[in-house]
Amino acid sequence: MAYKHYIDIPADVAERARSVRLAVFDVDGTLTDGRLWYAEDGRETKVFHVHDGLGLKRLQDNGVKVAIITARISHPVALRAEELDIAHVYQGQKDKRACLIELTHALHMSPAEAVFVGDDLPDLPAMSISGLAVAVANAHPWVAERAHWRTRLSGGYGAAREVADMILAAQGKAQAELDRWL
Template sequence: MPPTPYLAQLPADLLARAAKIRVAVFDVDGTLTDGRLWYSEGGHETKVFHVHDGLGLKRLQANGVQVAIISARISHPVALRAEELDINHVYQGQNDKRACLLELLDALKLTPDQAAFVGDDLPDLPPMNIVGLAVAVANAHPWVAEQAHWQTERKGGKGAAREVCDLILAAQGKSAAERAHWQ
């Protein structure tokens, strides 16, 4: 049984796309965070990540789905969070996210249909247009939402990544084992 009721109502073609995913790639600002940039008086950047998203990313990895981050910005908090979650594929300062994604897929020996890309804004459109599962978070720009195969109910930084993880695990038939593990 899927972890959330709305997953049971998802179209079969979406579940088929999610079943093929071997790497889930996430944008950061507006996707893994709420998109706001926080700076201290000393000019240090901070970010807020949702713990539910983190557990979802760990669960994907534990179930054989690799996780990657591709961000246009460079941020020390992102590197720290990725390290904490054991995410090995972290690409910051990427102005051409599509090219970065293609290089990642080549290195992993995967095809675009085996990849999911989760984003929220215009720089995310090029990679979203080539993957097997393109996901827009709830607060994504309308053009991004239009191009997505699916849009989360939760906003970026507020559990959207967890929804994507739950979708992939449910589509791959791994939710029951996951549930049993936690009981």
């Protein structure tokens, strides 16, 4: 049976996705549902979706570098990134655009070869220079209307996996990926 993608990818989005060599994700509202959880003692906790984690690993396994750029600093983010072998983790970034430029320069690539996935206003500057700007389903309307593509799933509920699946399908790697699991 031939691979059939579970969503339609518009031709212009597929064209952009074919060039992606770096997938960059915001955290709060993108890799999580956006809620901040604090324990009684003040420790912060976060909930990450296992589907998103597998999607990020699959991107890495297929030659797409993965990075996190987030404005907040959170120990749970560092733990999750370590668990997923994400080497490029930038926390406390107030200027995500400058961080993306610096990262792509260090990786000897252009921001045009990156997808930036976000949900809120601080993500707009980085999204505006990336080759593929993606807003999660629960993104602020100003972000959604400026994205090249919008996920069906919300941040923290599989949106990152949906982005990973879309990129792999656009790059013609989905069938081989499916065959690997069968």
